[in-house]
Amino acid sequence: MKIRHLEVFLTLETSATLSSAAERMHMTQSAMSHWLSDLEALVGTRLVKRDRRISLTKAGETFRLLALRVLGDVARTKEELQAIVGSAPEMLRVGSTSAGAAGIVSQAVVAFQKEHPDAVIRLEEGSLATLIDGLEKRRLDLFVGTLDGQVHKPGLDHVVLKEETLVPIVRRDHPLTKVHEPHWADLAEYPWIMPLKNTLVRTILEGVMLEHGRADLHPHVETVSFLATEVILGKTDYVAITSGTLARRLADFSSLRALPLQHGHLPQGIVWRRGDKSRTADSFIAMLLALPV
The missing domain is CATH 1.10.10.10 (Winged helix-like DNA-binding domain superfamily/Winged helix DNA-binding domain)
Structure with missing residues (x-):
């Protein structure tokens, strides 16, 4: 054959x-x-x-x-043979969610390329389901980001790096920013941008709203794109949710603001194919594990 x-x-x-x-x-x-x-x-x-x-x-x-x-x-x-003989740079293909890309992945990329200045890191953002599929099909070498039950598939290994909280975000002059102590139920009075159905973040969000008597919450927009979320939030009274790490970064350079609410324990980690890591992937994983939590 x-x-x-x-x-x-x-x-x-x-x-x-x-x-x-x-x-x-x-x-x-x-x-x-x-x-x-x-x-x-x-x-x-x-x-x-x-x-x-x-x-x-x-x-x-x-x-x-x-x-x-x-x-x-x-x-x-x-790719590895070409890198060894010097005809091609080291290549690492990493899939990540928006929260992962903005947090631990970006930190690891900066640290990794200080030690591997000729390496090329190809980052792909998307939903966990899409990226795990890419990992299984060998389109990706690693996934870094929010973990759920999909990481327990046969042939995959993973490690948890830390746990994140979920934080609601709005534009800086949103009416909710003028509320002294907003409650989760207050957020249901506004249209929402939500993660895709059946994702861990969406499930946690729906659980929070159910606890606060707002099981009727439905999205006006569903997306995995944080860029789209940021643009829509900046022009409307919509509400969205993101990780605590990304929310803190937004406070420094974005027109968005985190509301004083948080919930949940969102595991962030690394996923790879069992028994199938390149030397470059091993080095990148070591860099991630060495980062301060």
């Missing part, structure tokens, strides 16, 4: 039909069908259900995961 088999199979898996896959690979549909039959003969089982829309068999799903793992290993090995 060749690397090309894996690349073509993943193209096929992300296409709706054999004809669309063939078009993407600059092949005829007949050639694509023949290639697939040869691959299935090679592995000894059917990988694809040939209905109106193609879908994977159980064996095909297993083969998909294998293809992702192998191609990810090949790409990372190439």
Whole structure:
């Protein structure tokens, strides 16, 4: 079996039909069908259900995961070998939530690049689900940020670095900033920007509002983008929530202000693939663990 088999199979898996896959690979549909039959003969089982829309068999799903793992290993090995011979810089791909990127990740990047000035760190922000998927598919080397039950998936290891609190934030001249002692229930009188449904932060927020008799709270905007949140808050009376660390940073350079409320214990940590860390990833993890909490 060749690397090309894996690349073509993943193209096929992300296409709706054999004809669309063939078009993407600059092949005829007949050639694509023949290639697939040869691959299935090679592995000894059917990988694809040939209905109106193609879908994977159980064996095909297993083969998909294998293809992702192998191609990810090949790409990372190439990067490491190029770094060793000096033809390419060290590369580290880190996924993080907005709170993580603004706090521990940014601190670690600065410290790490003082010791590894030629290293390239590629940061990707997003939801935990998206980034854990990227970690499993070897698009990322590490995840750093808010942890929930998804980090207990088979094949992943993690460590908790610290716990964060959740703090509501608004624009500096928001009506709530003029309330001497605001309560959580007061926040429900304003429209909200919330994290995505079923995320840990969203679950904690909904629990807090339920405790304060406001189970009717619903978002006007749902997003994982802090930039979008910051822009919307600055122009409206909306309310949002973020980590205590990010809220403190906002007080220094932003038009936003944290309200004098906090809640929850939000674990922040590192996630990696079990038994599958590069030397660069190990060094970055050591840097994170050495940071003051």
